[in-house]
Amino acid sequence: MTASTLPILTLKRDGVTTLTMNRPARLNGWTGEMMDALKENLNVAARDDQTKVVVLTGTDPYYCAGVNLSATLRLGHPRKLRAMIVQQNQALFDLFLDFPKPLLVAVNGPAIGASVTSASLCDGIIASEKATFSTPFAALGATPEGCSSIHFARIMGAANAERMLGDEGWKPTAEEALEAGLIQWAVPHDTLMKEADRIAQQWIATGAKRRFHGGSERDELKAINASESTKLADAFLAAPFIKAQFLFLWRKKKWGPATLFLSLLISRPLWSRLL
Numbered sequence: 001m002t003a004s005t006l007p008i009l010t011l012k013r014d015g016v017t018t019l020t021m022n023r024p025a026r027l028n029g030w031t032g033e034m035m036d037a038l039k040e041n042l043n044v045a046a047r048d049d050q051t052k053v054v055v056l057t058g059t060d061p062y063y064c065a066g067v068n069l070s071a072t073l074r075l076g077h078p079r080k081l082r083a084m085i086v087q088q089n090q091a092l093f094d095l096f097l098d099f100p101k102p103l104l105v106a107v108n109g110p111a112i113g114a115s116v117t118s119a120s121l122c123d124g125i126i127a128s129e130k131a132t133f134s135t136p137f138a139a140l141g142a143t144p145e146g147c148s149s150i151h152f153a154r155i156m157g158a159a160n161a162e163r164m165l166g167d168e169g170w171k172p173t174a175e176e177a178l179e180a181g182l183i184q185w186a187v188p189h190d191t192l193m194k195e196a197d198r199i200a201q202q203w204i205a206t207g208a209k210r211r212f213h214g215g216s217e218r219d220e221l222k223a224i225n226a227s228e229s230t231k232l233a234d235a236f237l238a239a240p241f242i243k244a245q246f247l248f249l250w251r252k253k254k255w256g257p258a259t260l261f262l263s264l265l266i267s268r269p270l271w272s273r274l275l
Helices: 032-047 078-097 114-119 148-165 174-180 189-206 218-236 239-251 255-274
Strands: 008-013 016-021 053-058 103-107 124-128 185-187
Touching: 008 032, 016 032, 016 189, 032 078, 053 189, 078 114, 078 218, 078 255, 103 189, 114 148, 124 174, 124 189, 148 174, 148 218, 174 185, 185 189, 218 239, 239 255
Parallel strands: 016 053, 053 103, 103 124, 124 185
Antiparallel strands: 008 016
C-alpha cells in the first residue's frame, strides 16, 4: 500500500500533525478500515512528543459521511450483536474523549452523523463554505450518539440541538453552524487548511490544553457516551431502524446490503426473542 492509497494521510510539521481521511470514493465514511486507521494514527500522535496539536480533515469533496453500518456490522447471535454495537460505539467516541492533546477538526465538506458528534467533542471546529452538518438520527430511527443528547444543547442551545437531532433534521451550513455555536470558525474553502494551521500554531504558542466546550467534563461525557451506546444498540435492533436502513440502501441501489436488512426485518419476530 503506497502513501497515496492509505486510508489516512499523515503530515507532521512544526508540532502539528494533520490527519486526512483519504477514501473520497466512499466519502471518507467510517468503515472498519477507516476506524482502525483513525485509532492507530491518533494513538501514535498521542505518544509522539513532537506532536502538540492534531488537525483532522478529509480528502474533498466530503469531510466524512459517518459510520458505514453495512461495512462494520457483522451478523451473529442477537445478544452478541447488541454487545458488539455497544462496545464499538462507545469505543469510537471514547477515542476522541480520551485523546490527551488539543484536537482541531477542519471540515472541508459535508459531515454526517458520528463525524459531526465526534467533532463537537474536540477543542475546535473550523469549516469551509462547502461544509454542512447533518445528524439524521430521528429520520433513521436511531437515537443520539457521541454525547449529543446532552452536549449539543450545551454548546448551541436546546432549540438548535432539537432542530438537528429531532424530526426537522436541520442541516446547517458553515455560516449557520457558526451562528448556532456548533463551530468556532467559518472560512473560504481554499484557505481552510492554512487557517487551521494558524489556529493550531496559536494553540501551541499559548500552551493550550485539551478542553471541552459547553462546560462539559471528560468523565461526565464518558458516562453519557456509555449510556447512549446502550440506547443506540437497542434502537439498531428495533424494527423502525432496520426498515429505515433497508429503504435507504434500496434507494441507493445497494441491493446486497438492502436485502440483508430486509431479511433482518422479516425475521425479527424470531431472533428478537434471543435478545
